[in-house]
Amino acid sequence: MKAILAAAAALGALTLAAPAAAQSYHGGWQPIAQRQAQLEQRIDQGVRRGDLTRREAANLRAEFNNIERLEARYRRDGLSQWERADLDRRMDQLAQRIRFERADSPNRGWTPINQRQRQLDARIDAGVRDGSLSRREAANLRAEFQQIAALEGRYRRDGLSQRERAELERRFDRLSAQIYASRNDRDRRRG
Secondary structure, three states, rough: OOHHHHHHHHHHHHHHHHHHHHHHHHOOOOHHHHHHHHHHHHHHHHHHOOOOHHHHHHHHHHHHHHHHHHHHHOOOOOHHHHHHHHHHHHHHHHHHHHHHHOOOOOOHHOOOHHHHHHHHHHHHHHHHHHHHOOOOHHHHHHHHHHHHHHHHHHHHHHOOHHHHHHHHHHHHHHHHHHHHHHOOOOOOHHH
C-alpha cells in the first residue's frame, strides 16, 4: 500500500511539475498568434500617438509580414521546436525594434492634443475669469483650437509625418501666442 501511495504521490508531483517545466523551457512562451496581435497593436498605437512615422511603421509592418510568411512556411510540415524558437527570436527582435523606434521618436517633446487642449482651455478660462479676455475672444480662440484638433485628427489617421508634426506645432505656437497677446493687450473687458 505504501508503494502505491508513493507512486501516486510521485506521479502527482510530475503531473504538476510538467506544465511549469514546459513554460520555463519556453520562457513563458505565448502562442504565435497572440504575439503577432500584440506587435501589430503596438505598431498601430505608435502610429496613432505619433511615435512612429509612416515610413517606420511601413518598415516594421514589412518585417512583421516576413515573420508571418516564415511561420506559414514552417507550419506546412508542422512546427518544430527549433522553428518555434526561431519565430520567437524574430518576434523578440521585432518587439525590440518597435520599442526602439517609438522611444527614438522625434515626438518625445510632443504634447498630446488632449493635454494641449486642457492647458489652452485653462489659460482661456483664466482670462475670462480675470477679465483679460472677453467671452467673444475666448470663443474665437476655442474655435481656432478646434480647427487645429480636427487637422491633427486627419493627420493621425495614417500617422504623423515630420512635415505634419511641424505644421501642428506651428499652429499650436501661434494659438498660444494669440492667447498671450489677447490676455495682455491691456483692454480688460467683462462679458
